[in-house]
Amino acid sequence: MYSIKKILIGTTIVGVICVAGIRKYFYTNKKNDLKTATEAMESQEKFDEKGSVEDFQKGEPKGDTNIAQFAKLVVKTPKGTRDHKPHQMSLRDPVFEKIKAIFKRFGAPCIDTPVFELKEILTGKYGEESKLIYNLEDQGGEKLSLRYDLTVPFARYLAMNKITNFKRYQISKVYRRDNPAMIRGKFREFYQCDFDIAGEYDTMIADSECVAIIASILKALGLPDFTIKINHRLILDGIFDVSGVPVDKFRTVCSSVDKLDKSPWEEVRKEITEQKGIAEEVADKIGKYVKLNGGKELIDELLDNEELRRSTSSKQGLEEMKLLLQYCDFLNVSQNVVFDLSLARGLDYYTGVIYEAVLKATVVENGKNVGIGSVAGGGRYDNLVGVFDPKGKPVPCVGVSIGVERIFAYLEANAATKPRTTETQVLVCSTQKNLLEPKMKIVTELREANINAEILYKANPNILLQLQYGEKNQIPLAIVIGNSEIEKNVVTVRNIATREEEKIPRERLIEKITERLNKL
Numbered sequence: 001m002y003s004i005k006k007i008l009i010g011t012t013i014v015g016v017i018c019v020a021g022i023r024k025y026f027y028t029n030k031k032n033d034l035k036t037a038t039e040a041m042e043s044q045e046k047f048d049e050k051g052s053v054e055d056f057q058k059g060e061p062k063g064d065t066n067i068a069q070f071a072k073l074v075v076k077t078p079k080g081t082r083d084h085k086p087h088q089m090s091l092r093d094p095v096f097e098k099i100k101a102i103f104k105r106f107g108a109p110c111i112d113t114p115v116f117e118l119k120e121i122l123t124g125k126y127g128e129e130s131k132l133i134y135n136l137e138d139q140g141g142e143k144l145s146l147r148y149d150l151t152v153p154f155a156r157y158l159a160m161n162k163i164t165n166f167k168r169y170q171i172s173k174v175y176r177r178d179n180p181a182m183i184r185g186k187f188r189e190f191y192q193c194d195f196d197i198a199g200e201y202d203t204m205i206a207d208s209e210c211v212a213i214i215a216s217i218l219k220a221l222g223l224p225d226f227t228i229k230i231n232h233r234l235i236l237d238g239i240f241d242v243s244g245v246p247v248d249k250f251r252t253v254c255s256s257v258d259k260l261d262k263s264p265w266e267e268v269r270k271e272i273t274e275q276k277g278i279a280e281e282v283a284d285k286i287g288k289y290v291k292l293n294g295g296k297e298l299i300d301e302l303l304d305n306e307e308l309r310r311s312t313s314s315k316q317g318l319e320e321m322k323l324l325l326q327y328c329d330f331l332n333v334s335q336n337v338v339f340d341l342s343l344a345r346g347l348d349y350y351t352g353v354i355y356e357a358v359l360k361a362t363v364v365e366n367g368k369n370v371g372i373g374s375v376a377g378g379g380r381y382d383n384l385v386g387v388f389d390p391k392g393k394p395v396p397c398v399g400v401s402i403g404v405e406r407i408f409a410y411l412e413a414n415a416a417t418k419p420r421t422t423e424t425q426v427l428v429c430s431t432q433k434n435l436l437e438p439k440m441k442i443v444t445e446l447r448e449a450n451i452n453a454e455i456l457y458k459a460n461p462n463i464l465l466q467l468q469y470g471e472k473n474q475i476p477l478a479i480v481i482g483n484s485e486i487e488k489n490v491v492t493v494r495n496i497a498t499r500e501e502e503k504i505p506r507e508r509l510i511e512k513i514t515e516r517l518n519k520l
Contacts, residue, residue, distance in 0.1 A: 080180035080188025086421035103169035159388035165199035185409030196399030208327035238314025243285035258344035352380030
């Protein structure tokens with residue numbers, strides 16, 4: 001016996017040394033091996049563009065595959081993206097369901113559009129933000145881009161299908177080559193939840209509905225203090241006009257003003273004068289207005305402003321804002337609404353009312369409290385659909401987009417405990433061996449009765465391990481069977497949290513389990 005053990009130990013040591021030697025040889029000679037492999041591949045005439053690392057591993061290299069690339073592969077998610085773990089998905093799913101429920105409450109059906117569009121569909125619709133669009137390589141003669149938002153694809157959808165009156169919601173991912181700030185929920189791949197109303201309707205009724213939708217969603221999610229800022233593109237255009245901004249620079253100056261939520265006026269003024277070529281005295285006139293915010297009193301004050309009264313666009317915008325605030329009163333959301341002249345929304349397609357919801361809450365980033373910022377935005381875009389119509393026929397539209405990733409960032413940072421990751425209601429357990437068949441029959445019976453149930457994927461699991469699994473996953477009930485239960489045609493029902501047990505007749509299993517679950 002001793003000699004056999006000695007031989008086994010010696011064999012093991014030799015095996016370890018051999019494996020270590022092979023590893024050392026591989027890593028020492030990896031560069032030379034790769035160089036040789038690459039040279040061999042390049043010498044073959046069969047190469048095409050379908051080469052892969054699998055081909056190389058089979059000794060059948062094809063194409064110009066860079067072998068070193070695979071050898072040094074870094075396994076991570078791309079910058080600005082992330083995986084969502086089970087506890088995060090348990091938090092996200094109910095949020096999506098609440099948002100969907102409110103969209104449906106306001107009467108919208110759901111549509112979906114492709115994740116990529118023809119490049120020309122997206123080009124020129126976002127002003128200075130267009131540089132953030134992800135352009136794809138030429139695909140079969142079509143130049144494509146990943147969608148930047150859900151609004152332009154919706155406008156394309158309306159024009160393509162010749163729809164003039166419609167409202168819809170859509171919850172889908174969008175993509176932007178922006179600088180990510182993961183803790184604050186700023187990603188390059190993220191969900192948007194959009195609600196849009198298309199068609200000719202009386203002034204500000206549909207617009208006020210969108211404001212009410214924002215308020216309803218934020219309240220339903222139990223978010224703390226929030227403010228819905230509202231403004232009007234016509235008012236901004238009037239301000240730029242009376243301040244002396246050339247008409248062809250309205251949109252570029254608007255993009256600068258849009259940064260006031262993140263930067264002080266001094267920095268924005270510097271950008272307007274030095275980068276946009278606007279005179280300092282003109283910038284100072286703009287600054288006098290964009291620092292203002294308030295309610296109905298401010299609107300009345302601006303309507304009496306001699307300078308703005310010279311602008312017909314400002315007068316129209318102010319009258320519409322006055323009506324919007326009145327409708328917000330009717331819809332019981334005015335307590336969260338403020339008229340803010342610094343709100344600009346930099347996207348080129350907006351033509352009328354614009355709005356943005358801001359959370360006052362903060363999250364900790366690099367040891368500092370940082371504001372979550374904007375969690376919803378939108379506005380009126382009356383001319384976008386006409387861009388895609390062969391005859392240029394416009395379809396007035398207004399919509400709102402919920403920036404749900406920033407909401408998730410706040411909820412995750414403030415979650416007291418990790419939520420349940422499964423919705424299992426019953427765990428079927430056994431105390432003895434060779435009971436897999438009755439367990440499978442019981443779990444099937446439960447599932448057919450629409451009760452969420454599971455078993456461990458072992459033929460003869462230890463009862464302690466089964467109950468520990470139930471506790472770890474916060475499963476409320478366990479059904480425990482053994483040979484004695486089978487002989488007596490009963491099962492033991494155990495409350496996993498309190499450990500209270502009760503024996504019930506096998507034929508009344510579904511009835512009793514349903515009663516128990518209804519009391520939880």
